[in-house]
Amino acid sequence: MKVTVDYDLCESNAICVGIDPETFEIRDDDVMYIIDEHPDASRRAKIEEAVRRCPKQALAIIEE
């Protein structure tokens, strides 16, 4: 799977970082970045939770 963020929607409020800090992070510029766009399948449940809970609906999982 691939995790993507739509920066036109993302407001870097970091809810996703709170849910899965191994996949998402806020860097010194205060912008949210995806650490690993192709995370291990074991992270799926957490990432799905982040997709659901992102208040801006900015995250998506693309199946490959």
Add this chain to the structure above:
Amino acid sequence: MDDSATIAVVGASTAGLAAAGSLRARGFTGRLVMIGEERFRPYDRPPLSKQFLTGQWDSDRLALPGADAPDLDVDWRLGVGATGLDAASRTIGLADGSELRCDGIVLACGASARRLPGTLGVPGIHVLRTLDDAAALRRDLESGPGRVVVVGAGFVGCEVAATCRTRNIAVTLVDPLDVPLQRVFGAAVGAVFADLHRSAGVDVRTGVGVAGFDTDASGRVSRVRLDDGTAPEATVVVVGVGAVANTSWLEGSGLKIDDGIRCDPSCVAAPGIVAVGDVLRWQNPVFDESMRVEHWDHAFASGEHAAGSLLDPANAGPLATVPWFWSDQYDRKIQFAGRIAPGDDMVVVDGSLDEHRFVALFGRAGRLVGVLGMNRPRHVIGLRPRIAEGITFADALAVFA
């Protein structure tokens, strides 16, 4: 609950949709009915004072994803309000005269904008809670008003003031307290918001109440009379003086109503009945306090939690959360986690109030109880779980030392 069971969700918005989605995800295969007073499928409210009101987004961008998911399999009853409930028999009365007997009920009926006496139906005077409210206000803003007077400098009022300035409309912001958002953040942080709005050209009038409204010959609002004797001209008025839990229809239901629907710590109001979102009052073990929370994230989290409590009451745990919300005003993004009260200590640990970019920690009785960030999101989300763990104020300050 099996295939033949019926669960009704009253209120088709963020919290109700989160509960419905979670009921399905937890394996509920019975009939799911969503009853909504508004005629729309669930939509997102936060953009109503932001992207929708600036004109950046149209209403089709507001739909909450998930409402149209095929596996949600919902029997929609939109444009029909619930008018009564008998908790003992779990029977809901609807505005069209019909009744619905249920095995489970999710009360997700939210809150309504509080109004000021004498403002209902006066052309030009608005509140902002629903898509219809926002569309009516947007039309008035698009007609090129001379001046908008915003009554109440809470979040909705501050966001509307910012949106009007973004549209280059003259704005007066009025509040009886000394600074905007004083009740939420206290005087020092409130002063930052006063400064933020003044530098954007807002006429901020604090420490002054509203005495009444004048109308012109056609009956439309023309001035707001303030209790310091001044009367700013007003083509449009937006009243943002808070929200009231929608519980009047539950009178005589058998449920305990007390500024919200009083529930046990797991969101259960009565056997087979849970409450979620803005209308929920429950004892939050993190703060050992009975609370009602009016934030998007809470609507979502309580909706998912209560779905579990409804399907498996024997194993229902408490909803233990640290409230979290955001607000956008101009180019400032505000985020807050926690629960603070007047008299809490406050220390700015990063940035400064003057540059409108900072992190502030709030402490009470030696414990961290809140984190506020203005254009500093990282630390707010990082400390949120630490608040739940009970981190001391000293340890939280040490993170920034």
